[in-house]
Amino acid sequence: MVYIRKSVWANGGGFDDPLLYWYAIGVSALQKRGLNDNTSWRFMAAIHGIDITSSDGSLWEQYGYYTPGEPLPSSAEQQLYWNQCQHGSWYFLPWHRGYVWSIEGLVRAEIVKAGGPKDWAMPYWNYSDQKNPQALLLPPAFSATNMPDGSPNPLYVAQRYGLGSTPIVLPASDVTLGALSATQFVGLKVGASAGLGGGKTGFSHNGIQTGELESKPHNIVHVDIGGQNDAGPGLMADPDIAGLDPIFWLHHANIDRLWDVWNKSSATHTNPTDPAWLNGPQDRKFVVPNVDGSAYYYAPKDMLDTTSPNLDYTYDEFVAATAVSSVLTSNVGEKTLSQSQEPELVGANASVVSVTGKMSSSSLALDAPTRALLSANPGQNIQAKLAQPARDRYFLNLENIKAAKDGFVIDVYMELPEGADHTGRMDLFCGSIGLFGVRKASQPDGAHGGAGVTEVMDVTNVVAGLAQNGALNKGEFSVNLVPRITLTDDAKVTVERISLYKQSA
Ligand SMILES: [Cu+2]
Structure with missing residues (x-):
C-alpha cells in the first residue's frame, strides 16, 4: 500500500483528529528511549544536528535534552549518523526526504503497537494555503500544553519564541511560493538564483548555496517558529536542536511536498541528472535508521519517486495553493x-x-x-x-x-x-x-x-x-x-x- 500524507488542517488541527492524537502517542514512545538508542526521538534529532561538547555551552544541555554522563552511542555510531543535515546545498531536498521518511516509519510502528491506525502517515503543514483561513496558525495540537486527558502534551515545546506572539501565527508574506517558479533545480554558480534545490556542493552540513525553496519558505518558517529570546534560540531556529520540536517534521513534510508539486507542475521541472547529485556525496554517505534500527543508506537517486517501494508514500494534494502573491514577492516574475x-x-x-x-x-x-x-x-x-x-x-x-x-x-x-x-x-x-x-x-x-x-x-x-x-x-x-x-x-x-x-x- 502507498501511505497518504494528509494536511494537518484536514480536521481542525487539534486532538479531535486521530491523525494528530496518534502522532502524539507515537512521539511520546520515541521520547522515552535513550539517546544511545538510534530509534529514539533525541537520536533522530541528533542526526540533523547536535552539539554536546561545545565549549560555549550546549543548547541540548541548557534545554534539558542532554544530561552529562548519560549513556551515549558509540563514537563510531555518532560519526556514522550524527550531524548529517544538508543545508546550503543541492542535497537539501533529497537528504530531508529520507530523513522524514525514517521518522515516519518509527512513529507509525509505535502507533500500531499502541493499537492505532496502521495507515498513519506524517501530516504536512500547508501554511501557504489561502483557502484555509487558519493556515498560518500553529495548529492547536502543538500549542496545547496538555492532552485531552490532562497529561502533558508531547507535541508541545516551550522554546517556540517566534515573533513574540502567542499563539504563533506566521506572517503571510513569509510563506509565499515564488520558489516554485524556479525554472531549474540547480542554479548557476554565482550571482543568480541557486535554483529550486540549491547549488552544487559536496556533503554540506552547513553549506553556502541556499536554494530558493530552502531559503523561503523553509528557513524563514524555521525562524518564525523558533525565534530568539534572552535564553537563546527557540528549538526550530537552530539546526542543532530543530529536530527536537515535533512541528519540525510537519514543516519538512510540506517542503518535501512542494518539491513534488514543482516536479509535477511542468514537464521541464526535472531533477538533476548529474551523477554527482544522483549518487550523493562521495565524502560521506546519507544514512537513517530503519524501523528495526538497522542502517538505511541512501542517495538522491533513491529519493526521486515517493511512491517507489522503498519510500511508499504520497500526498493527498499537489496543489501549490494560490499563495504566490505578486505584490509581496518581487521574485515571482x-x-x-x-x-x-x-x-x-x-x-x-x-x-x-x-x-x-x-x-x-x-x-x-x-x-x-x-x-x-x-x-x-x-x-x-x-x-x-x-x-x-x-x-x-x-x-x-x-x-x-x-x-x-x-x-x-x-x-x-x-x-x-x-x-x-x-x-x-x-x-x-x-x-x-x-x-x-x-x-x-x-x-x-x-x-x-x-x-x-x-x-x-x-x-x-x-x-x-x-x-x-x-x-x-x-x-x-x-x-x-x-x-x-x-x-x-x-x-x-x-x-x-x-x-x-x-x-x-
Ligand atoms: Cu528544516
Whole structure:
C-alpha cells in the first residue's frame, strides 16, 4: 500500500483528529528511549544536528535534552549518523526526504503497537494555503500544553519564541511560493538564483548555496517558529536542536511536498541528472535508521519517486495553493529566461556591513554601462525597456552572511528613505532572510571554514521601479537591512559584501 500524507488542517488541527492524537502517542514512545538508542526521538534529532561538547555551552544541555554522563552511542555510531543535515546545498531536498521518511516509519510502528491506525502517515503543514483561513496558525495540537486527558502534551515545546506572539501565527508574506517558479533545480554558480534545490556542493552540513525553496519558505518558517529570546534560540531556529520540536517534521513534510508539486507542475521541472547529485556525496554517505534500527543508506537517486517501494508514500494534494502573491514577492516574475547566460557583476558595496540595531544600510555603486542603462531621461518609459518577458534580470547577492546566533529574520529593501516607516514599501522590498544554520556556517572550524551563507534575491522589479523614478541616475543606491527585532551587538551579524548581478535576456 502507498501511505497518504494528509494536511494537518484536514480536521481542525487539534486532538479531535486521530491523525494528530496518534502522532502524539507515537512521539511520546520515541521520547522515552535513550539517546544511545538510534530509534529514539533525541537520536533522530541528533542526526540533523547536535552539539554536546561545545565549549560555549550546549543548547541540548541548557534545554534539558542532554544530561552529562548519560549513556551515549558509540563514537563510531555518532560519526556514522550524527550531524548529517544538508543545508546550503543541492542535497537539501533529497537528504530531508529520507530523513522524514525514517521518522515516519518509527512513529507509525509505535502507533500500531499502541493499537492505532496502521495507515498513519506524517501530516504536512500547508501554511501557504489561502483557502484555509487558519493556515498560518500553529495548529492547536502543538500549542496545547496538555492532552485531552490532562497529561502533558508531547507535541508541545516551550522554546517556540517566534515573533513574540502567542499563539504563533506566521506572517503571510513569509510563506509565499515564488520558489516554485524556479525554472531549474540547480542554479548557476554565482550571482543568480541557486535554483529550486540549491547549488552544487559536496556533503554540506552547513553549506553556502541556499536554494530558493530552502531559503523561503523553509528557513524563514524555521525562524518564525523558533525565534530568539534572552535564553537563546527557540528549538526550530537552530539546526542543532530543530529536530527536537515535533512541528519540525510537519514543516519538512510540506517542503518535501512542494518539491513534488514543482516536479509535477511542468514537464521541464526535472531533477538533476548529474551523477554527482544522483549518487550523493562521495565524502560521506546519507544514512537513517530503519524501523528495526538497522542502517538505511541512501542517495538522491533513491529519493526521486515517493511512491517507489522503498519510500511508499504520497500526498493527498499537489496543489501549490494560490499563495504566490505578486505584490509581496518581487521574485515571482515569469522566469522565461533560459538561465543559460552567465550573470555579470554590475555593482557592489565597498566594505563589510555589520547589521545591528533597527536598520543597517550600505551603498552600492553601479558600473558605468549599467548606470547608463538604468538612468531615466525625463519622459522616457524605462519600464518598457525592461519589460517582460525578454528582459534582463537583476539579482541582489548578500554574500557570506555570518552570525553568532540564529533565530532572526532580516527584511531587505533598496533606497528606503532615511527614517521612514518601511512597512508597506513593497515597491522597495527585496526579500527576507531567515537566519537558520548561519551560526554553524560561521564557525571557523566548520566544514567550510566559516564562510557563512549567501542569499540571492531576484530584484528585477525593484530595480525597474527605481530606474523608472530616476532613482538610479546617480549611479548608486542603498541597500537597507531591517531586522524584525532590534539586533544586539552579541548577535554579530555581518554581510561580507552586497553585490548586484545582471543576467542578460
Ligand atoms: Cu528544516
